[in-house]
Amino acid sequence: MERxxxxxxxxxxxxxxxxxxxxxxEVVILDNFSPxxxxxxxKESYLxxxxxxxxxxxxxxxxxxxxxxxxxxxxxxxxxxAAETGTGQSMYELxxxxxxxxxxxxxxxxxxxxxxxxxxKLILSSSRSVYGEGMYLCETHGLVVPNSRxxxxxxxxxxxxxxxxxxxxxxxxxxxxxxPLTPISYYAYTKLAQEKMFEVMCPTMSIPYxxxxxxxxxxxxxxxxxxxxxxxxxxxxxxxxxxxxxxxEDGMESRDFVHVNDVATITCNALENxxxxxxxINVGSGESISVLQVAEKLKALYNSKSIxxxxxxxxxxxxxHNIANIEKAGSLCGFNPEYAFNKGMEDxxxxxxxxxxxxxxxxxxxxxxRSLDELKETGMLINAKE
Numbered sequence: 001m002e003r004x005x006x007x008x009x010x011x012x013x014x015x016x017x018x019x020x021x022x023x024x025x026e027v028v029i030l031d032n033f034s035p036x037x038x039x040x041x042x043k044e045s046y047l048x049x050x051x052x053x054x055x056x057x058x059x060x061x062x063x064x065x066x067x068x069x070x071x072x073x074x075x076x077x078x079x080x081x082a083a084e085t086g087t088g089q090s091m092y093e094l095x096x097x098x099x100x101x102x103x104x105x106x107x108x109x110x111x112x113x114x115x116x117x118x119x120x121k122l123i124l125s126s127s128r129s130v131y132g133e134g135m136y137l138c139e140t141h142g143l144v145v146p147n148s149r150x151x152x153x154x155x156x157x158x159x160x161x162x163x164x165x166x167x168x169x170x171x172x173x174x175x176x177x178x179x180p181l182t183p184i185s186y187y188a189y190t191k192l193a194q195e196k197m198f199e200v201m202c203p204t205m206s207i208p209y210x211x212x213x214x215x216x217x218x219x220x221x222x223x224x225x226x227x228x229x230x231x232x233x234x235x236x237x238x239x240x241x242x243x244x245x246x247x248x249e250d251g252m253e254s255r256d257f258v259h260v261n262d263v264a265t266i267t268c269n270a271l272e273n274x275x276x277x278x279x280x281i282n283v284g285s286g287e288s289i290s291v292l293q294v295a296e297k298l299k300a301l302y303n304s305k306s307i308x309x310x311x312x313x314x315x316x317x318x319x320x321h322n323i324a325n326i327e328k329a330g331s332l333c334g335f336n337p338e339y340a341f342n343k344g345m346e347d348x349x350x351x352x353x354x355x356x357x358x359x360x361x362x363x364x365x366x367x368x369x370r371s372l373d374e375l376k377e378t379g380m381l382i383n384a385k386e
Contacts (some may be wrong), residue, residue, distance in 0.1 A: 002120075004271070005075045007062055007108065008082030009055070011037060011049050012222045013125065013214075015054045016264040017079060018051045026333075027055035030062065030071045030082070046355065048223055062104035065093050069111045077271050079123045080108060083191070086226075087129065090187035090370070091317045092378035101190035101352050102197075109201045121277070122209045123270055124198050128256070128284070129188035130181045131211060134322045136170035138163040146170060148184040155382065159249045161320050172288070174325035177213070177280045185317035195280070210270045210275035212263075215284035215324050219260035219344065220351035232257075235295055236352045239304035251292030254321045256284040259339030259347075266335045275332040284324030285337045297342075301349035306362045312384030315375060 003024055009029025023026050029051065033042035042048050051057065060067030062082040072078075086089065090097045108303045112119055128134075128172050133146040146161035148308050153159075183189050195211050220233050226233070238245055266283055270276040295308050304342040329335035339347070374379035 002076040003028065003074050004077045004079065005030065005071055005081045006030075006081060007068075007104075008080075010042070010051060010057070010080060011258055012047070012219075013217060013263055013267075014081050014220075015050045015221055016046050016260050017267060018055050020264050020268050028058065028068065028071055028075070029055055029303050030058050030060050032061045033059055036226050039225065049166075050221065050245075056176060061109060063099055065107050065111065065332070068107050071117070072115070072117055075117070077123070078108070078112075078121075079125070079267065080105065080194075081125045083125070083194075085187065087185045087187045087317055088315050088375055088380060090190070091186055092374065092379045094186055097186055097190050101187075102193050105194045105197050109197060112207070113201065113205055114307075118288060119205075119207050121184050121271060122198065122202055122207055124194055124209065124211045125267075126195050126211050126213045126280075127188065127191045128213050128215045128282070128322050128324060130192045130195065131175050131179050131181050131322065132184045132188065133161050133319050134175035134180035135173040135179050136161065136163070138166065138168060138170045139166065141165045143173065144170060145180050145182050147182075149320065151316070151382070154249075155384070157250065157312055157384070159253065159314070159320060160335060172321050172323065174286065174323045175282070176325040177195055177282055177328055184319065202278075208274075208336045210276040210278075211280045212267060212270070212283050213280060213324070214263055215256035215258045215282070215322070217260050217263050218257050221260065224355060229382070231291065231294060232298065232348060233352075235298050235326065236302070236349070237304050238355060239298055239302045240352075242305040244307040244309050245295050245299075246313060247291055247295055247308060247310045248313050248318075249291075250312065250374065251295070252290050253318070254288045254323070256323045256346040257285060257289050257341060258284045258337065259344040260333075262337045262339055265332050265338075266329060269325065269333045269335075273333060279328075279332065281329050281332065282324035282326055283329060283335070284326055285339075285341070286324060286326045287341055288323045289341055290323065294345075297345050298349060301369075302353070307312055314382050314384075316380045316382070
């Protein structure tokens with residue numbers, strides 16, 4: 001039986017991959033079991049218990065050369081998920097994101113290189129954030145990638161992007177893989193760095209690779225106590241407390257939400273699919289969903305009494321919109337997302353409700369409030385009324 005290493009394998013996406021792979025492959029995971037994801041005792045976490053008994057679990061740190069070296073023996077395939085992922089947090093914890101995302105990836109590649117390991121394929125979980133604002137259409141200049149939005153415009157409530165050439169209005173288009181890469185958050189820069197490291201080193205080692213640019217991944221298993229990623233989890237906690245929601249900007253900012261099962265399906269497909277070799281592939285639903293739509297849908301599903309307050313507040317480093325063009329995923333992998341937004345949200349909400357009923361470790365403590373305080377202190381969160 002061939003052996004698959006998943007770095008960060010006890011995380012949200014990793015645990016679903018383990019479930020899909022463990023009957024066909026011998027799966028080993030390397031994870032540091034960060035308290036931000038797993039709580040103080042990782043052996044009690046939902047994610048850990050989902051994979052226990054289905055794979056070899058090794059506690060270690062991708063930043064430590066010896067840790068990654070020790071788990072690569074006998075490995076045929078590597079799925080590299082281990083990373084820090086919060087866009088907002090990356091804007092004031094630069095060293096941490098550099099250390100984990102860049103040094104961690106260089107450790108992985110150097111161990112493989114120096115030991116001449118016969119890896120059949122490397123898969124990288126990258127992000128839609130590498131596109132920055134993504135693709136738009138200007139009536140005068142055609143397809144363009146707008147610059148990062150001006151802070152003063154956003155303070156005045158003008159949140160839409162503009163043509164970088166004429167500063168005119170632009171129309172949102174689905175972003176293709178050949179879109180120019182213009183990251184506007186530090187997290188995005190580290191993900192782009194990971195991509196470039198794979199592009200340079202994998203051909204040198206004669207190892208095929210696949211780089212997946214995941215959109216906003218959601219579903220059962222995403223951390224309910226990590227305030228730095230996932231508005232669905234943040235909104236859920238507040239709605240279950242009947243606390244008012246502070247929806248940033250004008251609520252019309254939108255994302256492409258893709259279910260974790262769809263993400264895992266295409267990632268598994270790429271292991272032995274030669275069509276994906278040395279390719280960059282978008283993974284999304286191809287649907288644009290506004291943040292206000294998310295808030296209203298979850299409020300209805302939880303039967304919450306929360307007020308939805310559209311505040312005009314905003315974070316530096318956030319993009320306005322992004323939708324993936326997923327035609328390439330369809331042609332190379334037969335990818336056709338199973339989970340439409342409504343079905344996926346209903347399943348997610350049922351899981352959240354069940355977690356609060358059955359798991360004493362899932363708390364309603366205000367971790368999100370603390371994260372907002374951190375953003376304010378570092379100047380990354382702008383309050384519209386100040």
